[in-house]
Amino acid sequence: MTPKKEDYLKIIFELGGKQKKVANKQLAMALGVAAGSVTEMVGKLVKEGLVAHTPYAGISLTAKGRTIAERLVRRHRLWEVFLTDKLGYDLSDVHDDAEVLEHVTSENLMDHLEKFLDYPDQCPHGGVIPPKDGGDYQEGSHMVLADIADGTTVTVERFIDNRDLLKYMGDIDLKLGEQILVIDHAPFEGPITLKVVATGETTTVGFKAAHYVFVK
Known part of the structure; x- marks a missing residue:
């Protein structure tokens, strides 16, 4: 399987495709590609x-796709934990x-890495780390900040x-x-104004970015 196909499976998983x-x-x-490229690759993955x-x-x-995606995501996120927790990487630099x-x-090294890290269940940006055996596990929220109504208070749970x-x-x-607290969605896909409850400070998040901030 090519790295590009693997990237598609991982992002479909991240966006809730399980x-x-x-x-x-x-x-x-999410991938920063043209719609036509997505259509072409999805056709290949379907076949x-x-x-x-x-x-x-x-x-x-599919069940086959989930198995591969979970394996890839487990590997990726365990390395992210190691790089941030043990090597001091900034979150934006680990990917x-x-x-x-x-x-x-x-797989042998992954097993030892997981044990060394004391079996973490989340990566540094809040994503769940699927278990090796592919058993049941609790996925995070797939509700995105962009869809939250004005006047609603939510908790930031995960970044893509x-x-x-x-x-x-x-x-x-x-x-x-x-x-x-979601204060306001600017019209025409403009930024979203937020207030951080603990500090009372306000900030804005771009409309596109708000589709990849998961909340609960």
């Missing part, structure tokens, strides 16, 4: 039995090196695994676990 349909537009935005595609509804992982490491690591997004979250100082 449980629901993910829109082509979501994939295009290989890795995803199911329902026109005008979206894409979801690229974790991407390399996940492809060159044996994207270097630019993680750097942006650091720049605006929006942290995991913070309670935020």
